[in-house]
Amino acid sequence: MSSESFSHKVTADHLRRDAYLYVRQSSLRQVLENTESTQRQYALRDRAVALGWPLERVHTIDNDLGLSGAAAQNRDGFQHLVSQVAMGRAGIVLGLEVSRLARNNADWHRLLELAALSHTLVLDQDGIYDPAHFNDRLLLGLKGAMSEAELHILKARLQGGMRNKASRGELEIPLPVGLIYAPNGAVVLDPDAQVRGALQFLFDTYRQTGAASAVVRRFEREGVSFPRRLQRGLGKGDVLWGAIDHRRITEVLHNPRYAGAFVYGRRRTSYDTELRSHLLEVPREQWHTLIRDAHPGYITWDEFERNQDTLRRNSVSFGIAARGSQPREGVGLLQGRVVCGRCGARMRTRYQQAASGSLATYQCVEAAVRRAAKACQSFQGRGLDAAISALLMDKVAPAALEVAVQVHDEIAARIEQADALRRKQLEGARYDADLARRRYLKVDPDNRLVADALEADWNDRLRQITALQQSHDVQREADAKTLDAQARERIADIALNFPRVWNDPRTASVERKRMLALLIEDVTVVADRTHITAGIRWRGGQTSSIRLARNLPIGMVRKTTPEVVAAIDQLLESCSDAQVAKRLNEMGYGNWRQEPFTYLKVRRLRRAYKLSSHYERLRARGFLAAEEIAKKLGVCVATVHHWGHRGVLHREVLSGSGHCLYLPPDQSTLVRPAIGRPRKSAAQNHSST
CATH class of the missing domain: 3.90.1750.20 (Putative Large Serine Recombinase; Chain B, Domain 2)
Structure with missing residues (x-):
């Protein structure tokens, strides 16, 4: 259709502003191969000139060549076009078809809205449109919707063909190296x-x-x-x-x-x-x-x-899926292989520092993490690790020599494989150097610009060969030492002394865990207050179980046995602290360290268990001090001591202090011993008091 039929829409206001031609191809391949479409788009400049715009005021925006029109992002040319329309600098926008401008309705309608506000015309191969007019706006909207639908149909056809070909395994997709x-x-x-x-x-x-x-x-x-x-x-x-x-x-x-x-x-x-x-x-x-x-x-x-x-x-995670994770640092031998016998979840390993070194504690926190509930169980792993190690020694000892042979063969195979790769790497470097040499020999010697560059490349290749050869020689010498007679003897010695190697502190914990993983699948544990029951599942399906005493807390370890406390309580009825210590030692009792008792140790235990002392027990039975007896009977203290010495009063001598407590008698028992005794003078009585 000719431009004259639509020229009535072009006004002087439009011609006062510039014309903008937007050129775009969807991919670089289309830019290279579909050159006719590009030429048709550039030819729209002649349409703008025919409508009255000078050629120097027709701006071509072609920096979006090779970009898809599915979105406005990354299309700097389209963004520039939109900005010029929004600022009222564009009198007309030219494009071969709507799909060249945009294949996305959001971008297309935004451009139309701005064009309507700024009274900018739109031209394609079919005619000129004024977005401010309803009919033209409706037609442009339909074209935009059809362009977006066309893009969807094209994608559906391409992807359908690809999926159909892929279902047969015939689709050629990029392959990984190798x-x-x-x-x-x-x-x-x-x-x-x-x-x-x-x-x-x-x-x-x-x-x-x-x-x-x-x-x-x-x-x-x-x-x-x-x-x-x-x-x-x-x-x-x-x-x-x-x-x-x-x-x-x-x-x-x-x-x-x-x-x-x-x-x-x-x-x-x-x-x-x-x-x-x-x-x-x-x-x-x-x-x-x-x-x-x-x-x-x-x-x-x-x-x-x-x-x-x-x-x-x-991968580090919670739950049963992470059971049997690969060995990591830490002294916990069963890290990743302990399963809670109550809920079936994997037990985590927590480490803490003590005076004797790092201690591993196995704890089930699945319920606490997932449901904010109470943890199932936890226990120190030192005892269980030692028991599993002893059990492992019994299983490994018969096959130690066979393992040693396999280790030697594996080391030799690894060294041979690595050496073969290094030789191939060296061969590749030599080929590159030879190729660089041939390139240098083929160049004209008088062309120094090229000859110097090729000579430098050849020298770089030769230096790479030298460096590779030196590193390979050093590695080969180290491998030879690894496979010499002494190394074989050391491997055999390791096999024959596997328990010593296992218990050697220089053996890394990770290596112990790797050896354990070859034989043990997992260990299911149920721990009560005093014992730990563990079920071991070996590789191959065999099972075994062990039961061992649980490591008690230090407070329980240092706690005196109830038997000793009962004996102390019984002896305090008739003995002082020092006498109780002596009697306990004679009976063969000792403290938590099996050390003999002393007066101070008995006193600390008595106070810790809130046991009454011998003095307090006598006072509870009614025994009184000499001063109290004398005041009660109206006699002097010396008389009370004399009566106690004569047996008139029942007394208890407190060990260590020499003090005595007396059981107060009836008045009748005091009169009979006093009759028949010579009456003392007042002076004698005063001196005795």
Whole structure:
């Protein structure tokens, strides 16, 4: 349709402002291949000139080439266009079609609202529209809705085809390093022996250690590099070598392609409130396609499942799912393997410092954490750890020599595998150096700019070879010392003296836990106030149980036995503290340390158990002091002592002080001994008093 039929909508006010041409292609591939669409968009400048705008006032916005129109985020050109319309600087906005401007109704209607407020025209290949007019606004709204629906239909068609092809396992998706597509489209192992060796080294190490961090340390210790393939940009598909980290190892272990399985739908894209994309992991039961044994792999599917189970146990969490976690630091031998016999939850390990060193306490806090209830049980682990160690010695001793041979063979295999990887790494470095040498020899010597750069690259490659060769020689010497005759003798000696090695304080707690994990699955414990009952489940299904006395608190350990307290209470009826101590020693009793009793020890026990002393017991039975008897009978104190010495008064001598207590008699018993005695003079009586 000609521009003249719509030229009546263009007014002088519109021509006073500038014209803005918005050019966009959805992807870089369309920019490179669909050049005709780009040319048609640029040709709209002629339409603006025909409508009356000078060419120098027709602004082209093309910095959004290669960007999708599904959202306005990250489209700087569209944001600039909207700002110019909002400020009233645009008289007309030109676009080949609505889908070029936006495929999102929110962005499209925002542009239309601003254009209507600022009286800005919109032009596409079909005509000119004034968003301030209802009919034009309605038509533009319909075009925007159709553009958004078209995008949905296009996505549905593409994703439907991809899903259908993925369900058959024929969809070509990027492969992880170590796997490539053959010319016939089949997935095969990478023909590069160095790449295959590095991946096999990773899986073998994890199979032996069961921890991703241990794999990182092994790669670092052996000086082995790990490959990664560039997925985009310049050099796409090239393999780069470098150090490996924990994240990279977990990515490899979680990837089922290494187990020979075709997987589609492991991750899905989600958008936040700012329309930023995020990749989310999808549970296995929600994967779109999972085809086992679809192509060759580095491990079997059973081993992949075991690796996933180990990785789940390694993660720090609560509950039964974390039972049997991998060994960590700490003296608790059964860390991660103690199960509460009351609720079935995994018991946690808590450490505390004491005078004798670090102490491990096993406690079940599942109810306290989940339901704010009371903890099931807790107990110190020293006694149980010692009992399990003794039981383990009985199981391991018959197979000690066989284990020693396996250890030696395993060490030799590890060293040979690491040495083979280092040789392949050195071969790769030599190939790169030889390639750099050939490039340098092919260049024109007079072209110094290129020749100098190639010569410097060749020298760098040679220096890398020298450094690798030196490090490999040092490592080879260390490996030779590891496998010499003395090393074999030491391994055999370790096997024959396994109990001594197990109990050696220099043996790391982590290593003890790893050895224990090879034989014991878990230990179910029920603890009462005095005893601990443990049921051991061994690898292979065998079970056994042990019962041991519980470690009492220090207050209970230092507590005097009820038998001794009863004996002290009985002896205090007729003995003082010193006499009680003597009698207890004669009877063979001792304190909590089995030390002999003394006067002070008896007195402390008497006061601790609130026992009445011998003096207090006599007073309770009515015994009085000499002064009290004398005052009561109206005689002098000396007379009372004389009566006690003669046996007229019953007395009790208090040990240590020499004081006496007297049992007051009746008056009749006092008169009879006094008759017949010569009457003393007053002077004698006064002197005696």
